[in-house]
Amino acid sequence: MPVRRRRTAALAAAVATAAALGATALAPSSAAAAEVPLTGYALTWGIKQSYRTYVTGMAAGTFTTADGASQAAGNGPFTFVDGSGGYDPTAHTVDLAFQGTLRIDSKLHGFALTLSDVRFDSAAAEVTADVTRNGATTDDVPLAKVTVTRAMKDMATTLTKEAADVFGSAGYEGAAGDPLTVVQKTPPPSPSPTTPTPTATPTPTPTATPSQTPVTSPSPTPPRVTQSPAPSGPTTGGPSAPAPRGEIADGRLGWGVKESFRAYVVGPVAHGRITVSGGATQASGNGPFTFPGATGRYDTAAGTLSVSFQGSVTFQGHESDGRHGLDLTLAGLTVTLDDGAGRLTADVASLGEQSRDVVLAELRTGVSTLIPEGDVITLDDVTATLTEAGAKAFGDFYTAGTRLDPADLSIALTDDAQLPGGTDGGDGSAGASGGSTGGSADGTGSSAGGSTTVGGSTTGGSATGAVTGGLASTGSALPAGPLGAAAAAAVVMGAGAVLAVRRRRTRA
Incomplete structure (x- = not known):
């Protein structure tokens, strides 16, 4: 079906195709x-x-x-x-x-x-x-x-x-x-080395409001490997390039575990809460988590990476008589990669049982090489697939082979490297690692000191859940309209039964 261009008539053909834009390149002119x-x-x-x-x-x-x-x-x-x-x-x-x-x-x-x-x-x-x-x-x-x-x-x-x-x-x-x-995906052609370079014309750096200062728009990079933003201001030589192998200076992991699981925990079936601690944060709106403080080793020549992160996340729900039928903590998250494939491991505490170095997910990056840009290795949308051990860690709530949320890694190879960042959403860093004061089960949470909690207990707040409507209470956010009320009720009851079985086991 051909795309209708209803607004392209407004485009001015008098300006050349966009090239590169510096933060100060937009001088007032007719062009x-x-x-x-x-x-x-x-x-x-x-x-x-x-x-x-x-x-x-x-x-x-x-x-x-x-x-x-x-x-x-x-x-x-x-x-x-x-x-x-x-x-x-x-x-x-x-x-x-x-x-x-x-x-x-x-x-x-x-x-x-x-x-x-x-x-x-x-x-x-x-x-x-x-x-x-x-x-x-x-x-x-x-x-x-x-x-x-x-x-x-x-x-x-x-x-x-x-x-x-x-x-x-x-x-x-x-x-x-x-x-x-x-x-x-298709950048404008670059001038040949023997041709004088014309004055650069602007490439877009969109903002939602005109008041924001423009910066350079992203240039094409290998799939899933992006360049970290360079420090602002003029450069005067700067640090030397990192060694092809060595110790990791810093970094962070962005990972949501699984969106439907987060929604289930704080929803009206589990009536639960999600708590982050140890430096980990959770993005607003019951979003993904960020685990900071990366340590480990890298070898860009061999395409290998082994990195561990600080922080932990705890999922609790189905409280009865002061005990939780769902009580799962993931800590000590570690990512290992070799030639584009790897695994994500964690220390798992579930209903009082401790297991170290559990392989939760198999990872695929989509690229076989590790290419640092600005002394930072950035891997976005790394595919994560649940393992048999991971399925067991989640109490068989999901089966092995289930696609989990993708992972994002930003790894600094030198002390001077600048990690990509922001205060909301993109790297999952929104939210605090302050203390928890409970909150409602609408996914908003509140914080005031050693950890951050999303969700609420069964003794206070609403039980509307992070996602509302029909079958969304199962954590799958399924549209209820086409299914009908009977099917909705059946699925909700089935989802509750899974955790009810686990609760009975803990009392045995």
């Missing part, structure tokens, strides 16, 4: 005031992981991509390509339209819809699409609000009321969607 045409961008977004699981699982449905769109292996996120549009160098915003269609079908639950003409508008901070249902197409349906970042990478999304209607669950309104990434 800078014109909109810069952009091409060759790709948008990757999974809508919501639990929704994909619902479609291919309970609904026995399918995702079908066409017209250039694709889906990552293992029921992963979707990528729409050939994005084109414009960059406003005055407001520092981008407006891009992408090619590709996504069809979502389930004969069992009686729905079929198609998404096309996916668009990202950083000024409006939203992603939209044309939605076709029952033979009728609605243009530019706002599917998610986007927390726009300068790098346009792993941007947090919040599903809209319209998305809740499109995807069949009222509980999706206001729920966290999958992260959204917009990158330029």
